[in-house]
Amino acid sequence: MPKIGMEEPRRRALIDATIHEVGARGGMDVTVGQIARRAGMSTALAHHYFGNKERILLAAMRHILSTFGALVREELARVETPMQRLNAILDASMDRRHFEPETVAAWLAFYVQAQQSPEARRLLRVYALRLHSNLLHELKQLTDPARAARMAQALSALIDGFYIRHALQDQAPDRDDIIDILRDYTCRQLTETGQP
Amino acid sequence: MPKIGMEEPRRRALIDATIHEVGARGGMDVTVGQIARRAGMSTALAHHYFGNKERILLAAMRHILSTFGALVREELARVETPMQRLNAILDASMDRRHFEPETVAAWLAFYVQAQQSPEARRLLRVYALRLHSNLLHELKQLTDPARAARMAQALSALIDGFYIRHALQDQAPDRDDIIDILRDYTCRQLTETGQP
DNA sequence: CGTTTTTAATTGACTAGTCAATCAACAAAA
DNA sequence: TTTTGTTGATTGACTAGTCAATTAAAAACG
Secondary structure (H helix, E strand, O other), X not given: OOOOOOHHHHHHHHHHHHHHHHHHHOOOOOOHHHHHHHOOOOHHHHHHHHXXXXXXXXXXXXXXXXXXXXXXXXXXXXXXXXXXXXXXXXXXXXXXXXXXXXXXXXXHHHHHHOOOOHHHHHHHHHHHHHHHHHHHHHHOOOOOHHHHHHHHHHHHXXXXXXXXXXXXXXXXXXXXXXXXXXXXXXXXXXXXOOOO | OOXXXXXXXXXXXXXXHHHHHHHHHOOOOOOHHHHHHHXXXXXXXXXXXXXXXXXXXXXHHHHHHHHHHHHHHHHHHOOOOHHHHHHHHHHHHOOHHHHOHHHHHHHHHHHHHOOOOHHHHHHHHHHHHHHHHHHHHXXXXXXXXXXXXXXXXXXXXXXXXXXXXXXXXXXXXXXXXXXXXHHHHHHHHHOOOOOO
16 A cells, blocks of 8 residues: 655644634544544554654644745735735635634634643744734825824734624624624725824 | 532632643643642542543633633623713723633633633633623714624624734733724724715 | 331442553664 | 555543532521
8 A cells, every 4th residue: 555755745634633623523633543543544554754743733733834924925916006915915815715613713723722832832823923014014004104004913812702702693694794803994994084 | 628619619720720721731632630730739629520531621711711701791891871881892802801811712612612612712802892792882882783793793803813813922922012003993983984 | 116128328449441651662864 | 675555453642421428507405
């Protein structure tokens, strides 16, 4: 059975299985055995490729974050004006793919693991910082620096907040309502009223 | 040594120890042994009082949520006008006590556990619903129903979002900045501009 | 009041089970 | 034959939950 060049597909399968298993079980308390079985191999092989459990989990986390980042970059490449680019970031952040139950559960679980694992924490920080600086870059071209900074913070929090609420409430607003709220927020903030 | 009337302080100590232990370890992967040791008793006694591990965790969760609810109610009782009451809810939601690292970590961990445990899910739903309806009740007196609903959704998401961001980023805005952002949001939304 | 019985509090030792990680061994490709 | 892929079996550490036994307070009794 041993064919050569198995390393890449095996790693891929393990990462995929990890995300699905974490999503299905709804937490990080997955066993290497469960992951390996879903990926169609023995636990020993999983250890062979990743060394230990934590590295499997981190690889899965890295995969989710880089998928997210790639999607944002892709949407961003399509448009020109700051306003379009801002909307592109918001759209990409609310992409349907992020709302698949497994992904949401995995995301949430990673947030918790970040409290224990410095490397996981670092990864999430990178994601948060990139989102923030992406937003800020566009907003600075649309309003004054102070308001831009505040809006970037608020939009980041709104995105994370809606995401986490979506994870466990059925009456949470759906994707389209969320985008409406985000657009309404930016629109109102950028319309100059009384305050300087 | 056995004194009578120990049940109540023991339960209290176990709940307290659970929150601290979950907060310190940054997840739900705490052992009954760790909790019991921190509470100054044997694992058997912890089982004696709560039956099993899940009930210990749920009791701790219930305690955190009821503390939160009591605080909101307390602040709410102090003021009269809808606008004051709205601000009271926001202030209470952002109270310093909720930002103690242990509480934040425990809160986050409970969110994850809610994916696995129906009872935990139910408890969090109650919290979310109460926050939402509290906000909605005041907002309906300040603006039209559609906008009130949208604002309640947005404010809930902002609160949860800032909370979760605070849990793992040092550059996240602090309590006062967050309150500024929340107030700025409500202020702008309630100021009638162009759109009906 | 003194004695006996009941009851709550408490634990150490034990059971039965899980899981991450290791290892020795085997199969095929190069 | 060396390298790469692969596994079953095993180990060692840890965990939830149980249980019988112990202690002391309280209550019942004479």
